[in-house]
Amino acid sequence: MNQSTTVSPTDRTTIRRLPELANHDRATLHRIVDEAYVCHIAFGADDDTHCIPTAHWRSGDYLYIHGSNGSRMIKALSAGAQACIAMTLLDGLVLAKSAFSHSMNYRSVVVYGRFEPLQASADKLAALDAFMDKIARGRKHEARPGNGKEINATSVLRISLAEAAVKVSASLPSDKPEDLELAVWAGVLPLRMAHAMPIPAETNGSVAVPDYVTGWAD
Amino acid sequence: MNQSTTVSPTDRTTIRRLPELANHDRATLHRIVDEAYVCHIAFGADDDTHCIPTAHWRSGDYLYIHGSNGSRMIKALSAGAQACIAMTLLDGLVLAKSAFSHSMNYRSVVVYGRFEPLQASADKLAALDAFMDKIARGRKHEARPGNGKEINATSVLRISLAEAAVKVSASLPSDKPEDLELAVWAGVLPLRMAHAMPIPAETNGSVAVPDYVTGWAD
Numbered sequence: 001m002n003q004s005t006t007v008s009p010t011d012r013t014t015i016r017r018l019p020e021l022a023n024h025d026r027a028t029l030h031r032i033v034d035e036a037y038v039c040h041i042a043f044g045a046d047d048d049t050h051c052i053p054t055a056h057w058r059s060g061d062y063l064y065i066h067g068s069n070g071s072r073m074i075k076a077l078s079a080g081a082q083a084c085i086a087m088t089l090l091d092g093l094v095l096a097k098s099a100f101s102h103s104m105n106y107r108s109v110v111v112y113g114r115f116e117p118l119q120a121s122a123d124k125l126a127a128l129d130a131f132m133d134k135i136a137r138g139r140k141h142e143a144r145p146g147n148g149k150e151i152n153a154t155s156v157l158r159i160s161l162a163e164a165a166v167k168v169s170a171s172l173p174s175d176k177p178e179d180l181e182l183a184v185w186a187g188v189l190p191l192r193m194a195h196a197m198p199i200p201a202e203t204n205g206s207v208a209v210p211d212y213v214t215g216w217a218d
Numbered sequence: 219m220n221q222s223t224t225v226s227p228t229d230r231t232t233i234r235r236l237p238e239l240a241n242h243d244r245a246t247l248h249r250i251v252d253e254a255y256v257c258h259i260a261f262g263a264d265d266d267t268h269c270i271p272t273a274h275w276r277s278g279d280y281l282y283i284h285g286s287n288g289s290r291m292i293k294a295l296s297a298g299a300q301a302c303i304a305m306t307l308l309d310g311l312v313l314a315k316s317a318f319s320h321s322m323n324y325r326s327v328v329v330y331g332r333f334e335p336l337q338a339s340a341d342k343l344a345a346l347d348a349f350m351d352k353i354a355r356g357r358k359h360e361a362r363p364g365n366g367k368e369i370n371a372t373s374v375l376r377i378s379l380a381e382a383a384v385k386v387s388a389s390l391p392s393d394k395p396e397d398l399e400l401a402v403w404a405g406v407l408p409l410r411m412a413h414a415m416p417i418p419a420e421t422n423g424s425v426a427v428p429d430y431v432t433g434w435a436d
Binding site: 012016017037038040041042043044048049050051052053055067068071072081082083084085086087088090092093095096097098099100102104106108110112128132135136139140142143144145146150154172173175179180182183184185186187188189190191192193194195196197198199200201202203204205207208209210212213216218 | 230234235255256258259260261262266267268269270271273285286289290299300301302303304305306308310311313314315316317318320322324326328330346350353354357358360361362363364368372390391393397398400401402403404405406407408409410411412413414415416417418419420421422423425426427428430431434436
C-alpha cells in the first residue's frame with residue numbers, strides 16, 4: 001500500500017498493549033473519526049494536564065474542532081500546546097468463561113500533534129460547512145449561515161491525522177484452553193449507537209421536514 | 219444539600235463555558251460514571267501529554283481502572299502522575315435555525331486528581347468483582363475467578379471523584395429571537411446506546427443462558 005492509504009506508526013503511536021489489534025488502514029481511521037461525534041482532547045495548561053470533550057469533524061486528513069475564542073482549551077491549543085486526542089466507539093461487551101478474559105469490542109483512535117487555527121473567515125466558514133454536512137447532509141443550504149460577528153467570535157482549529165494510532169477489537173471471547181469446558185455462558189453483548197424519533201421544536205410551523213429528519217430513526 | 223450529595227467545584231472544575239450547564243448533584247455524577255463503560259485518561263509521561271481510552275467502573279466515590287502492570291499508562295498513573303479523566307454520553311444532535319446555534323445534548327464528566335494503586339490481592343479482587351457486577355450483575359458468581367498469577371499481573375487503580383466537573387445539556391434548540399421565524403426545521407435528533415441481540419460463543423454447549431443475556435437486547 002502507498003503512504004496515502006496507510007498509517008505509519010511513530011514511537012508515540014506504536015501500539016504495545018495488544019499490538020495485534022493495531023490497524024494501519026487509513027480508511028479505517030477516517031471511518032472512526034467520521035462516525036464519532038465527540039473526541040476528548042488532552043493538553044497541558046496552567047501546570048495541569050486537562051482532558052476536555054468536544055465535537056469534531058474531518059476533512060481530508062485533518063480533524064477539526066471549533067469553540068469560543070475565550071475558552072481555555074482553544075487558547076492553549078491555538079498557542080501550539082502539544083495535544084493528544086482520543087475517541088472510542090464501543091461495540092460490545094465480551095463475556096468469557098474466566099473473569100480475566102473478559103474484554104470489550106471497540107474501535108478507537110488516538111492522535112498526537114499540535115492544532116493550527118484557521119485564520120481567514122472564508123476558511124473558517126468552509127470548515128464549519130463541512131461540520132454541518134457531517135451533522136446533516138444538505139443542511140448548510142437551509143440553516144441561516146454564520147454572520148461576521150459569529151464567525152469572528154469563533155475559533156476553528158485543525159490537526160493533522162498523520163500521527164494516529166487506530167485500534168479495533170471485534171471478536172468473540174478468547175478463553176484459555178483449560179477454561180473452554182467450564183459451564184459458563186460466553187459470548188458478546190453488542191452495543192450500538194441508535195437513532196430515536198426526532199423531537200421537533202415548537203417553532204417549526206409549516207416548515208417542510210427534511211429527509212435527514214424523516215429518515216433519522218432506526 | 220450536605221457535602222455528600224453535591225460536587226463542590228474547585229478552580230480546575232469550575233465550568234466557565236456555558237456555566238448554566240454545570241451540574242453539582244453527586245447522584246448525577248455517579249449515574250454518568252456508571253452508564254459510561256469507557257473513559258479517556260490524560261496524563262503526562264516521557265515529555266508528552268497522552269490520552270488513552272480505558273474501561274472504568276465505580277465503587278462509592280471512586281473511579282477504578284485496571285490494566286497490565288507493564289502498560290505505560292498504568293506505570294505513570296501508579297507513580298502518581300496528575301491525571302484528568304473525561305467521559306461523554308451523547309444524547310442527541312440539536313438542530314437550530316441558524317448554523318451557529320446548533321449544539322449537542324450530552325452528559326459529560328471530567329475528573330482531576332491522582333490515582334492510587336490497590337496493593338492487597340483481596341482489595342484488587344473485590345474491586346474487580348465490582349467491575350464484573352457492572353458488566354453483568356451476578357456474573358462474578360459464574361465466571362472462573364482470577365487466580366494468583368492473573369491477579370499479580372494486573373494493576374487496579376482508583377481515583378477519588380471529589381474533584382469533578384459534570385455538564386449536562388438536554389434541551390431543544392435555542393435560537394435568537396430574530397431567527398425564530400426562519401423557514402428552517404429545528405429540533406433534536408436523539409441518539410442512545412442500544413443493545414443488540416447477544417452473540418453466543420461456540421463453546422457454550424448446553425450451558426444455561428443467564429438472565430442478563432436473554433434480557434439484553436432492546
